[in-house]
Amino acid sequence: MAATATCTNSLFYGLRLPPLSGSRSSPKRRAAWRPQQVVLPVAKFELRTPPYALDALEPHMSKQTLEFHWGKHHRAYIDNLNKQIDGTDLERKNLEELVKFSYNNGNPQACFNNAGQAWNHDFFWSSIYPGGGGKPDGEVLELIERDFGSFEEFTKEFKAAGVSQFGSGWVWLILKDAKLSILKTSNALNPLIWGYIPLTVVDVWEHAYYLDFQNRRPDYLNTFLDKLISWEAVAGRLARAKAFVNLGEPTIPEK
Amino acid sequence: MAATLLMKKMRSGAETARTMLGFHLWRRGLKTAMRQQEVLPDLPYDYNALEPVISAEIMRLHHQKHHQAYVTGFNKAMEQLNSTSDPQTIVALQSAINFNGGGHVNHAIFWQNLAPPKEGGGEPPEGNLASAIESEFGSLDKLIAKMSTTGAGVQGSGWVWLGLIKDMKRLTVETTANQDPLASKGLIPLLGIDVWEHAYYLQYKNVRPDYLKNVWKVVNWRDVAKRYDSA
Secondary structure (H helix, E strand, O other), X not given: OOEEEEEEEEEOOOOOOOOOOEXXXXXXXXXXXXXXXXXXXXXXXXXOOOOOXXXXXXXXXXXXXXXXXXXXXXXXXXXXXXXXHOOOHHHHOOHHHHHHHHHHHHOOOOOHHHHHHHHHHHHHHOOEOOOOOOXXXXXHHHHHHHHHOOHHHHHHHHHHHHHHOOOOEEEEEEEEOOEEEEEXXXXXOOHHHHOOEEEXXXXXXXHHOHHHHOOOHHHHHHXXXXXXXXXXXXXXXXXXXXXXXXXXXXXXXXO | OHHXXXXXXXXXXXXXXXXXXXXXXXXXXXXXXXXXXXXXOOOOOOOOOOOOOOOHHHHHXXXXXXXXXXXXXXXXXXHXXXXXXXHHHHHHHHHHHHHHHHHHHHHHHHHHHEOOHHHOOOOOOOHHHHHHHHHHHOOHXXXXXXXXXXXXXXXXXXXXXXXXXOOOOEEEEEEEEOOOOHHHHOOEEEEEEEOOHHHOHHHHOOOHHHHHHHHHHXXXXXXXXXXXXXX
C-alpha cells in the first residue's frame, strides 16, 4: 500500500562456495571467482495523493486543512517512517504488515507510531469524498440496521464515541465477529492490530478539524457524517471483507 | 419491658435539641457540598497580553472554550457521581472525572505559569529555584532545551512538566498523556507546557517545535519559583 520498490544491490555470500580444487577448476578459474551480487528489492513508502483535489471537499473540509493535514502531517509520518526503517529488515514489509508487526502485541516498536499514522491517514482520505455524507443503501444499510437498530442509532453512537475519545485518536466503523460495531482508538492505534476489519474512519486528532471548527468537535463529526463520509468506500470494503468473513447464513439456491 | 421501651423513646430535651441541630447542620452541609461547583478561573492578564508568542485568538478559545468545557464536564460528572450509589455507574464515571478534572487542574496551573513580558514573562528565575535548576540540569538553557525536546516528542496530546520529587526536593522533567495531572506520577507540578494541538495550532500549525521555542518568552518563572519554595 503506497509502496514503490527501489532496487539496491546487496552482497549475498550464503551458499555460494568457491570451487574446490579438482579437474573442472583451473587456477585461473579459481582466481576469477567472485561472490555473486544479488539484487534485493526494498520498499520506500510514498505519500499517496487523496483521490480528489485538495480543495474538492470545500466548504466542509477546507483546502488549507488538506494542505496541512495531508501535506505536512501525513507527509511527515511517511518521511519519518522511511528514516526509521532505512537499512533494517522492516524495509521489506508492506505497510499493513509493518503496522501489525511493529505493534508487537502491545509493546510497540519505535516505528509503530509513524507506521500506524501513515496507514490511518491513507485509509481516512479514502473514506471521505466530495459530495459524500448522507445515508447508505443496500447491504451496508441492512447491516447497520441489523447491528445498531437503525441508522439514527448508529449516527448517535458514532458521534458519542467521537466526543468521548479524550485526547487524540480515531473513531472506526469495523467488522468484528461478523457484526458491525464502533471502535474508538487513541493516538496511532487501529483495528488491524486486533484483527478487526475497518470499514470507515474519522480522524479526531485536533489537527484534523481545528482550522475549520476550532474546539467544536461535535460540529466536525456532524459534517463528517452529513457531507463527507463515502458510503461507496464502505460498500467496497465490505464486499472485500466478505471474502474472509461469513456475514450470515449462506443462502443455498434451490436446484 | 414496656418501661424500658418508653425510656428509650423518651429523649432528654438536650438530646432532642442536639439531634435537631445535627439534622439541620447536616442538611446545610449537603447543600454546601452540592453547591460547591468548580468555576473557570479568570486569566491574570488580557487575552492579547501574550502576543505575539501566543495569539489572542488561541488564548480566548483555550480559556473560554477548552478550559470551560473541562470545568463544565467535571461539574456534570461530579453531579452524576453524587446522585448515585451504584458501583458500576461510579466506576464508569471515573474516566470523565479524571479527564475533565485533570484538564481543569492542569490549565489552572498553566495560566499562572505564563505572564506577559512586562509582568515578568520570560525573565530567568532567581533564588532557590535558579540554583536547583543549575545543579540538576547545568543551566537554565539546558533545562529549556530538554523540556522543548521532550515536549516535541510527546505522541498525541499531553503536557511536558517541570516537576518536583518532594521527599528528595529534586527537579525532574516529565510528561503526562492527555489530561492526566502530574500528581498521577507522584510529582508536584511546578511548570506545565500544554502540547495539545489546541494550544498552538491556529498560529504554529503543525510546527510544534516553533511553539516550544517561543513559549519560553512568556514563562512566568516567578510563579514557578513560588511553587518550588512552597512545596
